[in-house]
Amino acid sequence: MKHSSIAGVLLVVVLTVSAGTAAAAVSGSPDLDVTLSEDTVSPGEETTLDVVLSNSGDLDSASSANPSLNSEVTTARSLSVDVEGGNAPITVMTNRRHTGDLATGSPRTVSFDISVADDAEPGTYRVPVNVEYDYYNLISESGGARSKSSVSRTRYVTVRVSDDATFETVDIDSSVRVGSTDRVGLTIQNTGETTATDAAVTLTSQNSELTVGGSEQSSRFVETWEPGENRTFEYRVGASSDAKAEPYNFGLSVAFDDTDGVREESTGTTFGIAPQPEQEFSLSNVSGTLRAGDDRTLEAKLTNDGPRAVENAVVVWGSDHRNLSPQETEYAVGRLESGESTTVSFGVDTSESAREGPRQFDFSVNYNDGTSERQTSDTLSVQSDVAASEDAFDLAVTNKTIPIGNSRTVSVEVTNNLDETVTDIEARLFTDDPLSTVGTDSSYIESLAPGESATLAFDVSAGSAATEGSSYPMSFDFRYSDSDGDTHLSDTFRKPVDAVSQSGGGPPIGIILGLGVVIVGGVAVFYWRRD
Incomplete structure (x- = not known):
């Protein structure tokens, strides 16, 4: 890693107390080193250059009576830093940074956002770093008089554009929607100049509402990945019911072995995945009052309020009432277009002991919406009354x-x-x-x-x-x-x-019946006699 030193400029000032008599003075200057915490970048990436500033100080004449004056002459004051692209294939996107005072002994890191050209040639490049600061070059011990100097210097650090494998996401195909788990397909290209082997491609969720493979991150493996080759990876991404239909940040990184067998890791890239709106349903227009001791039908209108059509929809009874029992627990709907409604009904047996009053009934909808898994809606609740028993x-x-x-x-x-x-x-x-x-x-x-x-x-x-x-x-x-x-x-x-x-x-x-018996008896006797 390259670095430079900034030599101090010594200005000698003689202070006089009386004619011909020299007074004691403290003199010195800051001595700054400029380095990079990481000097390797890759073509096509956006990253940061972390410039590390350290001050070792240069004390020419020290004070034993007042040691605090020693640090005053070695401190860089009102320090500012600026990085230029120079002849390197980079664009610096951060303006000059003002960092305040820098004393000796405590390095300071100043970050600059850069963009590396897609067609950057591998190699090393000198990058200019401009520093400006003030300092006290001489301080009188007796009177405290100070002499100030200003420094503006350009030093260079070395940036290496790697010829190792680099990676770029070229396509994102997501079927994830709010409240569901489904596939996300990522197509990634090796945009570097060399082959990557034993690569681990890791997708990381950077928020709590979305998960990858049921946790924070998940990885896929590639044995050999040639330059310019596209690879597509599928991940299972889940969006909670609290998620919004808007982009969420995900990070992608690739760890691999380079051509020398050295384990490398690409600079992580960030992109967004936006879950589609949640598929929703509603139940309304409930009809059919239930009655204690009677078998009746509960009907309602089911509406597909979601953004897409569903197939093989089934409404499932989800309530558990001691004195009310559904004759069937499922009602098959089939296909239901977005915005379409249909009537669903459930026969309900209500026992004699059921009390009169309102009841809540819970349902859910199981369906397919073109994703790879069968889905289940949120709970749909409706209310209906149970009437007192009535004589048949x-x-x-x-x-x-x-x-x-x-x-x-x-x-x-x-x-x-x-x-x-x-x-x-x-x-x-x-x-x-x-x-x-x-x-x-x-x-x-x-x-x-x-x-x-x-x-x-x-x-x-x-x-x-x-x-x-x-x-x-x-x-x-x-x-x-x-x-x-x-x-x-x-x-x-x-x-x-x-x-x-x-x-x-x-x-x-x-009496009437008695007479009837007599008359009938007489007739019977009459017919018997004729016989």
Whole structure:
């Protein structure tokens, strides 16, 4: 490594106290060395020249009475440094640097940004370094009077343009998007004059939002890399969901063996990789109120809010509610263009014990978007209400008075309260003393559409133990089949009837039935006799 020394300029001044009498004085000057911390550069690279300034000082006449004056005459004051390209194939991009005072014993490094020409010929070049500073060349010990000098000097350092392999990134192909991990392809050229062997190509992320191979950096290996040869390397780069769709810094370095077998490392280059915007979806227009004790459908509109079309999209149920169960956990959508919407639905079984009130339901979307891995969206949440349980049927009873000690026909109008047609409806009547059924206690309805009604008739008697004006309950239940063919048993319905005296109940059905038996019996006897 080359360096130069700056010799001080000595100016002798004689101070007089009285005529013919010389006073003691301190004299000296700074003595600066200029070197480079690293003198090798490569064609086509942008780097820094780190100029190292050190001051050894040159003390001609020292003071023993006041040693602090010694350092004053050897300190370079208001020091400034400037680097020129000279005949070297470099461009200096940093202006003159002002560094303040430089005393002896403490070197100072001043950095200058440079650009090396792509076609720079390998070899050594002299680079001018201009320094300017002031200093006190003489100080009176007794009176403190000072004499100042200024120095402007040009010294040279040697810069070597290497003929080793050098590398340049010529193409970047990235499929990475926010919230995903995917490939980044880097095409790199050996722009040097020699072959690199056993090269390790290392990509390093310089931020926390993006990773390489799941960590900060990842390397690829090349056994032989000829001058002018392009090599393409693939890295797995992940962008967190907190990343932005804007460029992030990455560093690239190549360690290799040169033609002499010496391990070298290229000066690292920096470039940007910008993740594409995150693929997003939304759920809206939720419909279908769920009801305790019922099987219903929850529907919503799924919209592709992302920048690209997706394939094989599947909406996945992600909620876990104790009293609500999806009949299926996935709904296949298929292809969905950017900005396109479609309706998705899930059948939901809600238990009788489910409480009335709002619920939140979470979903996610699995899909392919042309990248190499199947992707999963962020969680999509919607809200829907769970309604209180509702009777499957509505019952209305007419002929609600029964004469004590007699019977009468009670009419029951049955209405389907469900949102589907039910079939094979078997109605059954239950009574307790003092009520009892006369004849059959069951009836049948073939089918009822939603909101449709049918009237059933049951003969009910009130025993003599009944109290006039009192109400007594009749109980009904219904066994039926839904539209899927599943059989259900309804809750029990309780309806009151009133016991009244004989005079308030109309013709006793028992007498009518008795007469009917006599008449029918007479006819039966008549036909028997004809036979």
